[in-house]
Amino acid sequence: MNESDSRLILKAENLKQHYHVKQGLLKPEVTVKAVDGISFNLEKGKTLAVVGESGCGKSTLGRMLTMIETPTEGRLAHLGEDLLTLTKDAQAKLRQKIQIIFQNPYGSLNPRKKIGSILEEPLVINTSLSKSERKEKALSIMEKVGLKAEHYDRYPHMFSGGQRQRIAIARGLMLDPNVIVADEPVSALDVSVQAQVLNLMMDLQDEFGLSYVFISHDLSVVEHIADDVMVMYLGKVVEQGSREQLFENPKHPYTLALLSSTPQLSPEKRRQRIKLEGELPSPLNPPSGCAFNGRCAYANDRCRSETPTLRLDSSEEQEQGHLIACHAVAEKRIGTLVEGAA
Template sequence: MTQATPLLQIKDLKQHFLVSNKLFQPKKYVYAVNGVSFDLYPGQTIGLVGESGCGKSTVGRTLLKLYEPTAGSIFFEGKDITNLSEKEMISLRKEMQVILQDPLESLNQRHTIGDILKEPFEIHGVGTAQERDQWVAELLVKVGLRPDSASRFPHEFSGGQRQRIGIARAIALKPKLIVCDESVSALDVSVQAQIVNLLLDLQKEMNIALIFIAHDLSVVRHVSDVIAVMYLGKFVEIGNAQEVFNTPKHPYTEALISAIPQPDPRAKKERIILQGDIPSPMNPPPGCAFSTRCRYAEASCSERAPSLDGQQHKVACHLADK
């Protein structure tokens, strides 16, 4: 259930990385995110999907201020946090958390799980030592692990268990927003389902807003209220999850959906094979960036970039209404 006031508002967000700054030569940039906008409400999930390199992970890390945005605005609970310093962001870190793809890389191998889970409380000065021990035990139970796991080290757990620890750390301070950056893509399918269901249960219980970044559209469809499809740093389609899947308006979305495996091997479905490679984000093509791979493209598509138009279901395609 969405509320009237967005928890998070992203307006024309851009993230350009400088890759070449040679003397007497023009600077070269990677246009990783090139102008995206969306609103996210308390308890809502928005799924960001697209091929590797489209910029979806960069969106998540930029809105968390792990990268300083090149341009655009980030509003959290109505407050403009775009230009806050790292020191000013410390108090907001309690409200905005991230779950990464490989928890082993983000868990200190020399610390016990108990020390890792107590760290958020220690950084923000929350609770006494006794209270922190109690909260760690409660967190472990909440994510489906035994309380005595606190005395063990990260390498002693399976990938799915480590992801549960990552989730426990993310929810420790009861945040309002969690960015799930490919948080189930490295797990076995059966474990993926368990982790996704855990996230959905915690979201419902704690009214957490989720940004779910993934390339597996079947998973994204299951968890998302809204889906935003990215291509070369921009949204090409955004709308209600069921509408986007049932009536995709952009040729790129059509191709992505056609690649979802069918559970029934006898079911017939056209597989749309995209031709060519993704253009370089350092030198995107003129006009519609997807025109170089689009099977419907016309000559005019490469002349003018389409805007993201529509009411609830928006699409950036000159041919969407034809």
């Protein structure tokens, strides 16, 4: 095992999650491809951000990584061990190492339990620590996330949104995980509290060498916290690369549109607005060919018939690992059209 392999915490290959949906008594069953063939590598201490609009499959991906749902197809390996072929007991052990933080801190904490018992529950289930050892551990983690010892006996309703999200993070840390899947951890919070929680997450990453899978729709947050970024559209990855590649040299028309739609504070940073017509198509009835073709300014007949595959950006040799799924980029149609429009 070489150096890069030992740093590899999570490896996903061609993950798929398909749901079968009944539409009615006489209508045929339809398959919804919520996640359709996603691959990535996550290294120790790094953050992978998953970006996309609602309905693009980012939360489903998070649920698969934490083994809340079993993928219909694909491979998922944690430190070289395949998570999907393990026995139930071994899976339960590995689950401890991949934890999740949910979006809504108002809904994800049991209102009838005190913070202490919320935090200790993972220990009760997974370890044989004694009561006093559990309390000691809970208090030490609470201190790490900036909660006071007197909060131990309080109920969730006594806390603000930012504090609740700290509790949720503390709960995720109780079992010393390697990976934390954060599903929109700051989107329910105000900007000043959002900054506090993002700082906390980055501090904890430094201290424990955590790897994050950071699911978000807020590109300015992603630009700040991510090492690698994956842009999803209707269950598929349309562009994948390092933060620099994606934010400084975005290629896919959807990424360009997302970036231009994000409001910018400083006038210099504002991009020319690329107007996207329409909305995300229904996953029950996705368009043929590229899923984005109905909203894309560069779509031609090939885009409407043939699904593009994720491939390396061929135009620039030095761009390592910048993957794009677009016919227009591969055929170099995009540069010319932009100039033509301007």
